[in-house]
Amino acid sequence: MSELKDFKCPNCGGILEFDAQTQKLKCPYCEGKFDPEIFDEGDHFTVSSGLWEDDDMIVYSCRSCGGQIIADRDTAASSCPYCGSPVVMTSNVSGIYKPKKVIPFLLDKKQAKERYRQFLKGKPLLPDKFSNEATIDEIKGIYVPYWLFGGKANARMWFDATRTRHWTEGDYICTETSYYKLFRSGSVRFADVPVDASGKIDDLLTESIEPFDVSQAKDFSDNYLAGYFADKYNISAEDSRAKANSRIATSTSSLFASTTGMYETCVPSSSSISINEGRQDYVMYPVWLLNVKYEGKIYGFAMNGQTGKFVGELPIDKGKLARKAFSVFAAVTAALSVLQYLLMR
Ligand SMILES: [Zn+2]
């Protein structure tokens, strides 16, 4: 059954939202604050069933204003487009869809906008007009579903390495190169390797804002979702496992390679890595997504809602790029002329 929950203040009936600054459910009217870990929904949540649904969409009626809230089947938290009341789609955060942990938002919308402005600073190729004219078209805080995988990698790796020494004997400079076959073997345990479990958000964007500090995660309660968006997973743990294993294998290889620093050259010649798969957990991580409109095009940015790590692609001013390339060319030409002058003297 599709049900919708909203968040009413027990003091005044106002609409509660999770406040990143205080880490509390906060009422904007009476300033009441409630601990999301222990706030008991029993008396204060109102529940309404979906009005109608089809294969893709579910339509709910907002209990605060009667407006229609349209959500797709993956939506776990949203807000009423008419009155702004936060709502949670309970069937998408319970049963097999109930996350084990959630990292609550630590940074709010105001801080996300500030980080965006900082991000634009010191970018020499950014068009001047961008900072003044580009407008934030949309900014939203979304809890992104992730699978966290554990596992143990057993690895054997071979490397071809060399070491050289030089010395002089009379008129001769001697060089001796020694060739080594290196072998490394061992096992590495991994915990909480994250894989984005939503097919809707660009994986490159979510991977770029990692890492999240999972030690700060709380036991899941849908109170944390109040005022934010959330999606349930739509990529299963089985379908995400291969990606986690490939991340584990890559990390293992670079860990083993880091033990060969005492050689001058070292290239891996062969390796075998097998992974004993461990348990997996379902969690939600906080992400700010910003869409910025500039000259008819949308530029997407993302910020880690816990650490503030900010990523995104900016437009490049072609004039500035050409001038920069020219100034590098001019510097090289100047250096060459000095060299020529010195050679001709
Ligand atoms: Zn209140």
Ligand SMILES: [Zn+2]
């Ligand atoms: Zn409403």
